[in-house]
Amino acid sequence: MPDTTQFIEAIKKGYTFKGDSAKIGVGILNGQPVPDAEILLPLKTLNRHGLIAGATGTGKTKTLQVLAEVLSDNSVPVLLMDIKGDLSGLAAAGASNDKIKERYQHLRMEYQPISYPVELLSLSNEPGVRLRATVSEFGPVLLSKILGLNDTQAGLVAMIFKWCDDNQLPLLDLKDFIKVLQYVSDEGKAELEKAYGKISTTSTGTILRKVVELQQQGADPFFGEKSFEVEDLMRISDDGRGVISILRVTDLQDRPKLFSTFMLQLLAELYGSSPEEGDMDKPKLVLFIDEAHLIFQEASEALLQQIETIVKLIRSKGIGIFFCTQNPMDVPKDVLGQLGLKVQHALRAFTAADRKVIKQTAENYPETDFYKTDELLTQLGIGEAIITLLNEKGIPTPLAHVLLTSPRSRMDILTEQEIAALISGSKLIKKYNQEVDSESAYELLTAKLEEAAGLEAAEEAKKQAAKEAKANGSKKEEKTVLEKMLNSSAGRQATRTLTSTITRTLLGALGLGGRSSKKKSLW
Numbered sequence: 001m002p003d004t005t006q007f008i009e010a011i012k013k014g015y016t017f018k019g020d021s022a023k024i025g026v027g028i029l030n031g032q033p034v035p036d037a038e039i040l041l042p043l044k045t046l047n048r049h050g051l052i053a054g055a056t057g058t059g060k061t062k063t064l065q066v067l068a069e070v071l072s073d074n075s076v077p078v079l080l081m082d083i084k085g086d087l088s089g090l091a092a093a094g095a096s097n098d099k100i101k102e103r104y105q106h107l108r109m110e111y112q113p114i115s116y117p118v119e120l121l122s123l124s125n126e127p128g129v130r131l132r133a134t135v136s137e138f139g140p141v142l143l144s145k146i147l148g149l150n151d152t153q154a155g156l157v158a159m160i161f162k163w164c165d166d167n168q169l170p171l172l173d174l175k176d177f178i179k180v181l182q183y184v185s186d187e188g189k190a191e192l193e194k195a196y197g198k199i200s201t202t203s204t205g206t207i208l209r210k211v212v213e214l215q216q217q218g219a220d221p222f223f224g225e226k227s228f229e230v231e232d233l234m235r236i237s238d239d240g241r242g243v244i245s246i247l248r249v250t251d252l253q254d255r256p257k258l259f260s261t262f263m264l265q266l267l268a269e270l271y272g273s274s275p276e277e278g279d280m281d282k283p284k285l286v287l288f289i290d291e292a293h294l295i296f297q298e299a300s301e302a303l304l305q306q307i308e309t310i311v312k313l314i315r316s317k318g319i320g321i322f323f324c325t326q327n328p329m330d331v332p333k334d335v336l337g338q339l340g341l342k343v344q345h346a347l348r349a350f351t352a353a354d355r356k357v358i359k360q361t362a363e364n365y366p367e368t369d370f371y372k373t374d375e376l377l378t379q380l381g382i383g384e385a386i387i388t389l390l391n392e393k394g395i396p397t398p399l400a401h402v403l404l405t406s407p408r409s410r411m412d413i414l415t416e417q418e419i420a421a422l423i424s425g426s427k428l429i430k431k432y433n434q435e436v437d438s439e440s441a442y443e444l445l446t447a448k449l450e451e452a453a454g455l456e457a458a459e460e461a462k463k464q465a466a467k468e469a470k471a472n473g474s475k476k477e478e479k480t481v482l483e484k485m486l487n488s489s490a491g492r493q494a495t496r497t498l499t500s501t502i503t504r505t506l507l508g509a510l511g512l513g514g515r516s517s518k519k520k521s522l523w
Helices: 004-014 043-048 060-073 098-107 135-147 151-166 174-185 189-196 201-216 256-273 301-317 352-363 416-424 427-432 441-487 489-509
Strands: 021-029 032-042 050-053 078-082 118-122 244-248 285-289 319-325 341-344 384-388 400-404
Touching (some): 004 021, 004 032, 021 060, 032 043, 043 319, 043 341, 060 078, 060 319, 135 174, 135 201, 135 256, 151 189, 151 201, 174 189, 174 441, 201 256, 301 319
Parallel strands (some): 050 341
Antiparallel strands (some): 021 032, 021 400, 341 384
């Protein structure tokens, strides 16, 4: 049986850090909590990203909630992707019960219920601050990756963006982009080809179908104005705590392409707009993605590469990303290798495939003399996890079986009335929830086509009028010539002759015409 004294020494040595840290639990050895084996979380390395994994019902979401509370308490803003809709309780104080009291006795901590500064966000028409981005802000490269286009099609998208920029045609929403695609496939094809080269109608048709597919997943509300400014995710409340922004995306569970579209755009925007920070004492933002497998479920190879690249680089901007999922194998290995903090809750071994996953998961953790990791993974209780993280030098800490603290905010959702009250007090609602429909490519091209159609109709009417005028002029000329002929002396003589001839013919027919013979009767 492992020695408790050695265990405490190993934990203290591995989990003592320079700079600010927060207690998130105590180590467990031989099935019993060890209060002196405190597990601390160093704020300095939380931009090294992390993973929270485990089977359904093992406490992943509550661990996510605890980490969000710890960060907020230390003035670090947090963004939570709430897929299941069960994180809004952070805005309300929790409630004590016998189980919580017992847990906190083992932890040698005092349970103090508290509410946190929360901002509710939404990608759709659900209650909350609306998050939007314009098509132009996506740019041709990112949009092409999201649509899964080949090099030829991506080149055409880049050409379209350049043409729109050159002609002051803003691409704000998807209807703008669709209108431009339709225009360059028909009326404007010659115009573009003259300036930029040949355009394949087949390619524009393919791009259009892929945009329609994105629309069918409900992407329209996300594209448009007013664009969300990422600086509003990095706010500190009046009492000095970090604001916890909860993006409620419960309606995106069956629309993974839209979810991955939003996530990639957000990460790209965060990376592009944030300056290099180097090593900071604590992150300036930590992003938690619940049900992270939705990002990777339908992602193309190009999209996965883009996510991997951003995850690698964004840490230098002082931003940390935590993936929360049931199976650690849901996260691509190249991304998994970038995650410094690993919190593994219990896994279930119902099938041979499950046992294989458990073995692979155990191999991803540091070796330890205190546990048999593959066996421990199936024996963890609710609110327990095995944990390892990176210290300031980038060295993994000893693997620890941990009894975690419980959330101090409510471990349940807000009521509709509480949500309405929270939203009514939001400063960002007034900033972002106004409907804006600026003049953009759709309106400008529609007006251009209508003008062209009007000019064409006017030209056709002009031609028709000229044709009719010409026809009327010919008839009038013929009439004038006839009148002149009849009014001349020759014309008058011809008229008299013709009249005389007609008269004689009629009288002859009646037996009244010609000269009479005066012959006497024989009688």
